[in-house]
Amino acid sequence: MFRIPGVPGKDLCDKNLGFSRRDILRVGGGSMMGLTLNNILRAQTASAATAPAGAGRAGWGKAKHVLMIYLQGGPSHLDLWDPKENVPDNVRSAFKTIPTKVPGKHFTEILPKLAQVNDKFTMINSMSYTPNGLFNHTAAIYQIMTGYTTDKVSPSGQLEPPNAKDFPNFGSNIVRLKPLKEPMLPFVQLPRPLQESNVVGKGGGAGFLGKAYEPYTLFPDGDDLDMGKMDRIKIDDLQLRPDLFSVRLERRAKLRDAINDQMPTIEAAVKDMSLDSYYSQALNLISSGRARDAFALDREPMSMRDRYGRNTFGQSCLLARRLLEAGTRVVEVIWPKVANSDNHSWDHHVGLTTRMKTQSGPMLDQGLSALFSDLDASGLLDETMIVVLGEFGRSPEKGVSTSGNGNSADGRDHWPYCYTAVVGGAGIKRGYIHGKSDATGSAPAEDAVHPTELLATMYHAVGIDPETIVYNHLNQPRELVKAKPVTKLFA
Secondary structure (H helix, E strand, O other): OOEEOOOOOOOOOOOOOOOOHHHOEEOOOOOOHHHHHHHHHHHHHHHOOOOHHHOOOOOOOOOOEEEEEEOOOOOOHHHOOOOOOOOOOOOOOOOOEEEOOOOOOEEEOOOOOHHHOHHHEEEEEEEOOOOOOOOOHHHHHHHHHHOOOOOOOOOOOOOOOOOOOOOOOHHHHHHHHOOOOOOOOOEEEEOOOOEEOOEEOOOOOOHHHOHHHOOEEOOOOOOOOOOOHHHHOOOHHHOOOOOOOHHHHHHHHHHHHHHHHOOHHHHHHOOOOOHHHHHHHHHHHHHOOHHHHHOOHHHOOHHHHHHHOOOHHHHHHHHHHHHHHHOOOEEEEEOOOOOOOOOOOOOOOOOHHHHHHHHHHHHHHHHHHHHHHHHHHHOHHHHEEEEEEOOOEEOOOOOOOOOOOOOOOOOOOEEOOOEEEEEEOOOEOOOEEEOEEOOOOOOEEEOOEOHHHHHHHHHHHOOOOOOOEEEOOOOOEEEOOOOOOOHHHEO
């Protein structure tokens, strides 16, 4: 159920704390609907502020939307978009290389469709960082999603569950500082949470910003390998009750206005709070049907659904496009298989050749290529920054352990020292290759890019200074991210 909390408690020692769960509005429920949601909208607007330090620099404020395609699990750059020739057999990919639309650039045969649209985006072949502690998925996920490393890394590589002390996901920061003006869900995550083993959602929520900035999560029921789960999307939280029509909502709004008219003292006390404006926004979000319509995948032609791929990832990409068209500010599509697992996962410790060729590779190729093509054709790519990456790459040498895991002869282990990211849209250069990996894909040969620098570039693109100060749960000042944007990526 979609839960939106009340206004932060002003009478508490910690002003970042919100009301209790009983103060939370459950949209689609009872008659007090807009009476709480309007407070949230007002709170978000009151806290919105941006620093103009980056104004005038390349790419500043070009993005109205941000879409992250998160390849949870860590795909092998050597077996997708940065293959190497003239290397030992235990480094060379088992897949053949193919030419792309960018002269001189080759992908592997796993990505034939993306090879025909790579003139629409930039490849960063020099992503790199030295991990804090072990090479575990959760720590790496937390870093790219929040811009910070976590304090706790256990010997097993697992971290503590999400909590209110966590740094916020980038999407929560963006929608706080750049709130929507139209009645639409600002931040949506789908089709599953971030996860490693039993640590679920770490780095995916609003953390110390509070529940007001949590993403709307669309996690359909069904196993990760249930390829038809997107046909069973449930959005009851965005539906009007059968006995609650728009006219009745409007009638309740009029009743509220009538009550307010009889309370001049209260009216005077809150005259500067724009209650009517925020109440109207809350009412419009539910009654307009804009959010509900965006989730209606069955309105797409069958041919279009087939084009994206009849699987969870492909349909998630299609749904992301619909959300962007409807006005959602941030969409995060998480690879529909838990990080450290087999079958369709990118965590290819064993069986890489078969699994990538028959499972993860074709799904990525079909869904992502269709997404870039559609957004470009509609013009929406011009105002949407797309970021595609995993938490790290895979080891250049096959069959060796770099993180304590066992690997088959064709498996590759975790490798954060060099990997690839795809970025496009919102002024990002087209057909550009940024940075270069060395002869074996082991380390950047030039123009290394840290994940936090990519995060800073995302903030820059939406017109937010990456060094904007936020206050954590202890009221301590913290930058959104301690990094500079990579403005060379922009045309």
